[in-house]
Structures are given as C-alpha cells and as structure tokens.
Amino acid sequence: MKVLxxxxxxxxxxxxxxxxxxxxxxxxxxxxxxxxxxSLAVDAYKEKNPDLEIERLELTGGGLFEKVTIxxxxxxxxxxxxxxxxxxxxxxxxxxxxxxxxxxxxxxxEDFVAPARAVSRYPVGTGPYYAVPFVGNVELFAYxxxxxxxxxxxxxxxxxxxxxxxxxxxxxxxxxxxxxxxxQKANPIVTGFLPxxxxxGARIVDADGNASLDSEAALEAMNLWLELKSYxxxxxxxxxxxxxxxxxxxxxxxxxxxxxxxxxxxxDDPSASKVPGKIEIMAxxxxxxxPAPMLGSWLVAVPADxxxxxxxxxxxxxLTSPEMQKKLALEVGTPPTRASVYKxxxxxxxxxxxxxxxxxxxxxxxxxxxxxxxxxxxxxGDYLQLALIGQMAPKDALAEANGKIARALSH
Amino acid sequence: MKSGRLVPLLFLAPALxxxxxxxxxxxxxxxxxxxxxTEYGFSGASxxxxxxxxxxxxxxxxRIATWNTIFFTVTxxxxxxxxGLLLALLVSKRFPGRFIVIPTLVAPFVLSTMVVTAIWRxxxxxxxxxxxxxxxxxxxxxxAWLFDPDIAIFSLVLxxxxxxxPLTFLILLAGLQSIxxxxxxxxxxxxxxxxxILLRITIPLLIxxxxxxxxxxxxDSFKIFDKVYALTGGGPGQATETLSMYVYRLGFQFFDxxxxxxxxVIMIVIAGALAALYAVRIMKGESHAG
Numbered sequence: 217m218k219v220l221x222x223x224x225x226x227x228x229x230x231x232x233x234x235x236x237x238x239x240x241x242x243x244x245x246x247x248x249x250x251x252x253x254x255s256l257a258v259d260a261y262k263e264k265n266p267d268l269e270i271e272r273l274e275l276t277g278g279g280l281f282e283k284v285t286i287x288x289x290x291x292x293x294x295x296x297x298x299x300x301x302x303x304x305x306x307x308x309x310x311x312x313x314x315x316x317x318x319x320x321x322x323x324x325x326e327d328f329v330a331p332a333r334a335v336s337r338y339p340v341g342t343g344p345y346y347a348v349p350f351v352g353n354v355e356l357f358a359y360x361x362x363x364x365x366x367x368x369x370x371x372x373x374x375x376x377x378x379x380x381x382x383x384x385x386x387x388x389x390x391x392x393x394x395x396x397x398x399x400q401k402a403n404p405i406v407t408g409f410l411p412x413x414x415x416x417g418a419r420i421v422d423a424d425g426n427a428s429l430d431s432e433a434a435l436e437a438m439n440l441w442l443e444l445k446s447y448x449x450x451x452x453x454x455x456x457x458x459x460x461x462x463x464x465x466x467x468x469x470x471x472x473x474x475x476x477x478x479x480x481x482x483x484d485d486p487s488a489s490k491v492p493g494k495i496e497i498m499a500x501x502x503x504x505x506x507p508a509p510m511l512g513s514w515l516v517a518v519p520a521d522x523x524x525x526x527x528x529x530x531x532x533x534x535l536t537s538p539e540m541q542k543k544l545a546l547e548v549g550t551p552p553t554r555a556s557v558y559k560x561x562x563x564x565x566x567x568x569x570x571x572x573x574x575x576x577x578x579x580x581x582x583x584x585x586x587x588x589x590x591x592x593x594x595x596x597g598d599y600l601q602l603a604l605i606g607q608m609a610p611k612d613a614l615a616e617a618n619g620k621i622a623r624a625l626s627h
Numbered sequence: 628m629k630s631g632r633l634v635p636l637l638f639l640a641p642a643l644x645x646x647x648x649x650x651x652x653x654x655x656x657x658x659x660x661x662x663x664x665t666e667y668g669f670s671g672a673s674x675x676x677x678x679x680x681x682x683x684x685x686x687x688x689x690r691i692a693t694w695n696t697i698f699f700t701v702t703x704x705x706x707x708x709x710x711g712l713l714l715a716l717l718v719s720k721r722f723p724g725r726f727i728v729i730p731t732l733v734a735p736f737v738l739s740t741m742v743v744t745a746i747w748r749x750x751x752x753x754x755x756x757x758x759x760x761x762x763x764x765x766x767x768x769x770x771a772w773l774f775d776p777d778i779a780i781f782s783l784v785l786x787x788x789x790x791x792x793p794l795t796f797l798i799l800l801a802g803l804q805s806i807x808x809x810x811x812x813x814x815x816x817x818x819x820x821x822x823x824i825l826l827r828i829t830i831p832l833l834i835x836x837x838x839x840x841x842x843x844x845x846x847d848s849f850k851i852f853d854k855v856y857a858l859t860g861g862g863p864g865q866a867t868e869t870l871s872m873y874v875y876r877l878g879f880q881f882f883d884x885x886x887x888x889x890x891x892v893i894m895i896v897i898a899g900a901l902a903a904l905y906a907v908r909i910m911k912g913e914s915h916a917g
Contacts, residue, residue, distance in 0.1 A: 285882065289667040400862065601863060601864050605862075607776060
C-alpha cells in the first residue's frame with residue numbers, strides 16, 4: 217500500500233511539475249543600445265503576459281551572427297526570435313531558415329518604410345515576409361555647422377565638396393581634423409566606403425550577380441576615399457564607432473562620412489558633448505549619382521525550427537507596433553522603422569534631425585542581396601585597408617578584391 | 628589477453644575513451660573535412676580532393692598569416708624565456724622585499740586576456756595613451772603602436788611578454804631553486820667566478836626547465852588569437868593576421884569549413900613538429916639523466 221501511495225504521489229508531483237513549467241520565449245539579440253531597447257520591450261511584454269518566461273541573449277554583432285548561423289545550420293529550436301542585420305537576412309531566407317511570417321498571420325503593414333520592408337521579403341521586394349523591420353538604421357553624414365560657416369563653406373553637395381571642406385578646415389582650424397571615419401577592417405571600413413562607391417555609380421556586384429569592382433568608377437571612388445585620409449586623424453586605420461563618436465563629441469573633427477542614428481542623441485547632450493547643437497546631420501552627398509545612403513536595418517524574425525512560433529510572432533508584432541517604436545525612440549533613441557513615428561510631434565521635438573533621417577531612410581540603398589555578403593564584405597574590407605595603409609596601390613587592391621569576390625560568389 | 632595486461636587497460640579505459648572522443652575524433656574529422664567543400668559538416672559536402680590545400684597555398688593572405696604566426700611565436704617565446712630567466716636569476720637570491728617583488732611580478736599572469744588587452748589598448752592610444760605620454764614627456768616622438776604595419780606585431784609581442792613572463796619566470800625560478808647549493812660551493816672552491824658559474828653550471832642545469840618553458844610558450848604563442856582579435860583584428864592590413872585568426876574567419880565568418888579545416892590541418896602539422904622537436908630534446912635529456 218505504501219509503495220502504491222508513494223508511486224501515485226510521485227506521479228502527481230511529476231504531472232504538476234510539467235503543468236507548472238512556464239511557456240518560455242528565447243530571444244537572441246544585440247547588445248548596447250539595441251539590447252536596452254529589447255529589454256524595455258521585453259519588460260513591457262511580460263507585464264501583459266505575466267506567466268510567460270522570456271530568456272534574452274545580448275550579443276555583439278559578430279557573436280550574434282555566429283550563434284544564430286550555427287543554430288540555423290544545426291536546425292536547433294534554441295531561439296524563438298532572432299535579430300538580424302539586413303544583409304545576413306538574405307542567406308537566412310534563401311536557405312529556408314526563417315518562418316514565413318505571412319503564413320503565421322499578422323502581416324507587415326505599409327507604415328514600415330519601403331526599403332526596410334523590401335529587405336524583409338524573399339525574393340527581395342516581392343516574396344513573402346520572413347522578417348519585420350525593427351531598427352530603422354540608415355547611414356548618415358554629419359558636419360560642424362559652426363566651422364563651415366566660419367570658413368564660408370556651404371553644406372557639401374558632392375563628395376568633392378567634402379574633400380575640399382576637409383582640406384580647408386584641417387589646414388585652418390587648429391586641433392580639428394577635416395574628417396573622421398571608421399578605418400578598422402571588415403564591416404566598419406566597408407560601411408564608410410559604400411556611400412562613396414555607390415555615389416560614383418560603381419557596384420560591388422552587378423545586376424547579374426557578377427563581381428564588378430574592377431571599374432573606372434570604383435577606382436575614382438577609391439581615390440577620393442583615400443584622399444580623405446590626408447585630412448583624417450592619425451591612426452584612423454584603427455578607428456571604430458567609439459573613436460568616431462569621441463572625435464565628434466570632443467569637437468576634434470569637422471565631419472564624419474558615417475554617422476549612425478543611435479550615435480546622434482549624445483551629440484546634442486551638453487553633459488557628453490563639447491559641441492551640442494553645432495553638428496548638422498543629413499544624408500551623405502552624391503557624386504555622379506544622387507545621394508546613396510546605406511540601409512542598415514536590423515530585422516526581427518522567427519526561426520523555422522522554433523517550437524513557439526505563434527508566441528514569437530505575437531512578440532514581434534508588439535515590439536514593432538507604433539506605440540512601442542515611439543516608446544523606444546523616446547526612451548532609448550532607437551531609430552524607428554515606421555514612417556508614422558518619424559512624423560510624431562514628440563519624437564521630432566526630441567530629435568531635430570529626424571526629418572533628414574527619414575528622408576535618407578526612404579532613399580536608402582541596401583547592400584547587395586547575395587547569400588555570400590559576409591564573405592564579400594570581409595574580402596573588400598581587407599583590401600580597402602591595405603590601400604588605406606599604403607601597402608597596395610588602389611587599382612591593384614580593387615583588382616585583387618574583385619578576383620576574390622568573384623570566387624566567393626561562385627560557391 | 629593476460630589478466631596482468633587487462634587490469635591496467637581497464638583503469639586507462641575512461642581516459643582513453645575521453646582522449647579518443649575529444650582529441651582523436653575531432654582531429655580525424657577535421658582532416659577528412661579538409662578534402663571537401665562544405666559550409667558545415669558532411670551534410671551537403673562535395674569532395675574536392677586537394678583543392679582546398681592548393682587554394683590555401685596560392686593565397687597570399689595565408690602565407691602572410693603563416694609568416695606572422697611563426698615570427699610572433701619565435702619572438703615572443705625568445706623574449707619571454709629570456710626575460711623570465713633574467714628575472715629568475717635576479718630574484719633567486721634572498722633580499723629584503725623579495726616577498727613583495729615575486730607576487731608583483733606574477734600579477735599580470737592572473738589577469739584575463741580581455742582585461743590585459745583593454746589595459747594595453749588604452750596605453751597604446753596614439754594621442755592619449757600612457758606610452759606615448761611617457762615618450763612625449765621624454766622629448767621623444769609618439770609611436771603608432773597599433774597602426775604602423777611595421778610596429779603592430781611587436782606591440783602584440785610586448786603585450787604577450789607582459790602577461791606571460793610570470794609563467795616562464797616561475798618555471799625557471801623553480802628550476803634554479805632545485806639546483807643543489809653544494810655544486811656552487813664546489814665550483815667556487817675550484818676557483819670559478821660568477822660568469823663561469825652562470826654559463827657552465829646554472830644555465831646547463833637549467834636546460835630542461837628552459838626547454839619546458841619554451842615548449843609551453845611556443846605552443847601557446849603559435850595559437851595566438853585573443854590578443855590579436857581584441858587589439859588589432861589582424862590589421863593594419865594583414866600585418867598581424869595570424870593562422871588562428873585566418874582559420875576563425877574562414878570557419879566562423881565565411882562558414883567555408885573545408886578550407887578552414889585544411890588551414891587547421893596545416894597548423895596542427897606545424898605545431899606538432901614544434902612540439903616533437905622539444906619533446907625529443909627533453910626526452911633525450913631525461914634518458915641521459917637516467
């Protein structure tokens with residue numbers, strides 16, 4: 217009898233434990249400002265769903281790419297929601313690693329800005345939605361209004377104007393470099409170069425998917441980009457986001473060819489910046505073509521192997537709702553992806569550059585929609601830096617990069 | 628099998644199983660993968676024979692990474708063992724404050740590499756770094772520690788030396804303390820001076836310890852990754868790209884697992900040859916001693 221009672225008790229306890237096991241949502245996302253934004257959204261979502269457990273991984277860009285890529289290749293159900301940089305999404309969608317969000321219901325409405333919506337679909341711009349834009353990042357350009365006025369310079373309308381202004385200011389203003397940018401290998405150096413390359417009408421990969429860096433236009437873009445180094449601070453080859461932001465906030469540079477919306481709020485903060493209100497933010501200028509700001513959207517998606525897809529979809533809808541986008545913009549400075557939020561009076565009152573930012577976002581160009589982008593970006597980054605430090609002639613660097621990119625595209 | 632042989636095998640079985648699972652199996656798998664084009668494992672892999680090896684040998688970046696790794700290994704190991712020996716000789720004698728000096732010398736070794744690189748990244752800063760401030764204060768021009776392609780690898784060696792000299796110092800100090808004082812007394816009675824004692828007694832008797840320190844440091848230096856990743860990312864250009872960084876990029880950024888495996892096989896061969904060289908020397912020493 218005792219044995220039977222014990223067995224029944226054990227069985228009842230086991231059943232209770234199974235029943236009590238809370239539903240869990242696992243989110244793999246970025247660290248830093250985006251991590252703070254996700255954390256705010258998670259807290260708000262948990263308030264609405266008190267029985268739900270949410271586990272959140274905060275990772276660097278590289279760490280996130282490695283972890284989620286490996287999980288997708290292993291067909292792991294480890295994550296229910298993942299954050300993706302838009303160029304990674306092509307591979308994830310093409311290889312069937314993401315759940316079709318149209319099939320999960322909810323749709324992706326037209327309030328999301330068009331370029332960010334296009335990269336959330338596969339085939340790009342036409343197929344079903346496999347992701348939803350979460351961060352409306354676009355690469356911007358910034359210059360010191362006061363210094364431009366002091367030396368009678370107008371807002372740069374072309375990259376040639378940028379070089380001229382950099383020369384004037386670095387020669388005439390003590391302790392101020394003409395321009396600053398990220399010179400570190402891989403993604404940072406490529407990101408700064410792309411708007412210049414595109415504005416010259418050059419492309420890394422042409423419309424037929426072939427490597428196309430061995431062009432005159434690419435060489436002109438490279439030469440102009442290298443000319444900027446003469447007016448940049450010493451050591452710009454190792455600069456990343458921190459150094460660029462420091463130079464801007466310390467007032468030791470007149471321009472940056474690359475400014476991300478998340479960096480912008482601190483520029484106007486008198487407790488952090490020595491030049492509050494003096495930095496003008498706009499879309500990068502054009503050259504032979506009009507401005508070509510780079511799209512840098514972060515998307516959120518549901519892995520195809522997630523065992524909690526409906527809940528994940530519901531969280532994504534909550535995260536990207538107009539109310540949450542506004543809250544995240546106001547509280548953490550997360551750039552919205554919804555056009556309506558950019559028009560919101562509270563948001564515009566807080567961030568004076570938002571009209572320019574949304575204009576840049578509407579015209580933003582995505583990086584090539586190829587599955588091999590991370591490989592191509594690394595190859596280009598290697599050769600850009602070899603040219604930047606003078607170990608390779610610009611023409612040779614482009615030719616070798618083009619050859620390696622062609623091989624990468626063949627797999 | 629005789630029971631006399633079976634019992635030791637039974638005791639060794641768990642260790643052999645783990646060795647097979649965690650060392651032999653991955654090695655065999657990496658070797659096999661090096662003959663395939665694959666983005667991950669064997670599923671969907673296509674056999675390419677020696678193509679990955681040919682592509683590696685034809686890649687100038689691979690050749691640069693190999694050279695940088697060998698250069699770093701030799702320079703760092705020689706500096707660490709040399710400096711460790713010098714410090715051990717200085718500290719082996721009793722002197723006031725010795726109990727403070729030894730822990731101070733060992734301190735950098737207890738720091739994690741990420742902390743060490745964060746400290747040195749700040750010290751290396753061209754405009755505000757401690758090192759350039761010292762140079763400027765002494766009327767000397769600042770140095771582009773991390774962005775001059777000719778200097779960056781030496782900066783990495785400097786950081787490695789700072790962090791790991793305590794290890795070689797401790798090994799060699801232990802070696803020095805194991806030498807019987809009677810040998811020195813006899814040498815002095817025979818009229819040997821300090822220089823002769825150092826070169827004819829101390830150094831020869833320390834050879835096994837020097838070899839051990841060199842083996843440990845050269846194997847560790849050969850697989851240098853974290854300091855490069857955190858301080859230079861392999862740059863400027865390819866100036867500090869090492870084989871570990873090269874394999875990491877192929878494997879985890881490009882997911883070109885076949886090529887990464889081929890590069891790893893070449894790394895294993897070089898590291899194995901290096902280890903074998905030391906092992907033979909050490910075993911020779913032991914058999915002479917025995």
